[in-house]
Amino acid sequence: MKKSTVKLVVMLVFGVSLVNFQSCKEEQKTVKPLVIEFKKEAELVLKTTNDSIIKKLDVEIADDAYKTQTGLMYRDAMGELQGMLFVFPDEDLRSFYMKNTNIPLDIIYIDANKNIVSFQKNAKPNNETSLPSNVPAKYVLEINAGLADQWQLEVGDKIEYSRVER
Numbered sequence: 149m150k151k152s153t154v155k156l157v158v159m160l161v162f163g164v165s166l167v168n169f170q171s172c173k174e175e176q177k178t179v180k181p182l183v184i185e186f187k188k189e190a191e192l193v194l195k196t197t198n199d200s201i202i203k204k205l206d207v208e209i210a211d212d213a214y215k216t217q218t219g220l221m222y223r224d225a226m227g228e229l230q231g232m233l234f235v236f237p238d239e240d241l242r243s244f245y246m247k248n249t250n251i252p253l254d255i256i257y258i259d260a261n262k263n264i265v266s267f268q269k270n271a272k273p274n275n276e277t278s279l280p281s282n283v284p285a286k287y288v289l290e291i292n293a294g295l296a297d298q299w300q301l302e303v304g305d306k307i308e309y310s311r312v313e314r
Contacts, residue, residue, distance in 0.1 A: 182222050184222055184223050186206075186208065186226065186227065186230055187208055188206040188207070188208070188230075188312060189207065189208050189209040189311060189312060190206075190207050190208075190209055190233065190309045190310060190311045190312060191204065191205070191206060191207070191309065191310055191312060192204070192205045192206075192207045192231065192233060192289070192307055192308070192309040193205075193307065193308045193309070194299065194301065194305060194306075194307055195305060195306050195307070195308065196302075196305055197302075197304045197305060197306070202299050202300075202301065202305065203229065203299055204229070205229050205230060205231050205291070206227075206229060206230050206231075207230065207231045207232060207233045207289070207309065208230075208231075208232045208233070209232075209233055209235060209311065210232055210233070210234045210235070211234070211235040211236075216234055216236070219232060219234070219244075219249065219290065220232055220249050220251060220253070220290055221247070221248040221249050222248055222250070223249075223250060223251055224250050224251070225251065226251055226291075226292055228292060228295065230291075231289055231290055231291040231292075232289070232290045233287060233288070233289050233307075233309060234287060234288040234289075234290075235286070235287055236285075236286050236287070236288075238286065239259060239260040239284045239285060239286040240284055240285070240286075241280065241281055241282075241283070241284055241285075242257060242280070242281040242284075242285045242288055243278045243279060243280040243281065244268070244271075244278075244279045244288065244290075245275070245276050245277060245278055245279060246271050246272060246273055246274055246275045246276065246277075246279075247274065247276050248274065249271075249273055249274065250273050250274065251273060251292065251293075252270060252271060252272060252273055252292070252293035252294075253270075253271045253290045253291065253292065253293050254267065254268070254269045254270065254271070254290070254291050254292070254293050254294065254295055254296040254297075255267065255268040255269075255271055255279055255288060255289075255290055256288065256289040256290075256291070256296060256301065257281035257282075257283070257285035257287075257288055258285055258286065258287035258288065258289060258306075258307055259283075259284065259285055259286060259287075260286040261306075262287065262306050262307050262308065263303075263304060263305070263306045264301060264302070264303055264304065264305045264306065264307070265281065265283045265284075265285055265303060266281050266282050266283055266285070266303065267296055267301070267303075268280075269293065269294075269296055269297065270293045270294065271293065287307070289307065
């Protein structure tokens with residue numbers, strides 16, 4: 149083969165490769181957003197100290213290592229009458245943070261007797277600041293930010309919950 153023919157073949161191969169590379173580069177890939185559906189796992193009732201019902205909520209339960217570590221991460225919304233209840237095996241000082249959590253939340257700390265013992269209200273989305281219970285808690289309820297004040301929840305109010313069959 150002549151030198152000029154070899155040059156022409158090399159130039160053609162390079163040109164075709166460049167066109168293929170360019171078209172691959174321009175190809176847009178669509179990434180579907182992660183959507184985590186709410187799964188009602190229990191019904192929770194918030195009550196005053198004299199047993200008057202404040203609100204009834206549908207809640208997801210976080211009671212294993214994976215669920216308690218991920219909580220409401222990567223979610224963009226939650227219904228007003230929805231929440232997440234964390235159930236720990238023991239009563240201890242707790243601390244939460246908002247890493248990868250896109251929803252502003254009220255975090256309600258609850259003791260082993262199911263009485264509210266402290267709050268962290270209006271937790272900012274994606275903030276990694278520690279939000280401690282300040283007193284021992286066995287349960288933690290997360291609801292949309294502002295609802296604890298709107299519902300006039302107070303230390304001493306209590307919860308009751310029952311799991312639903314799936």
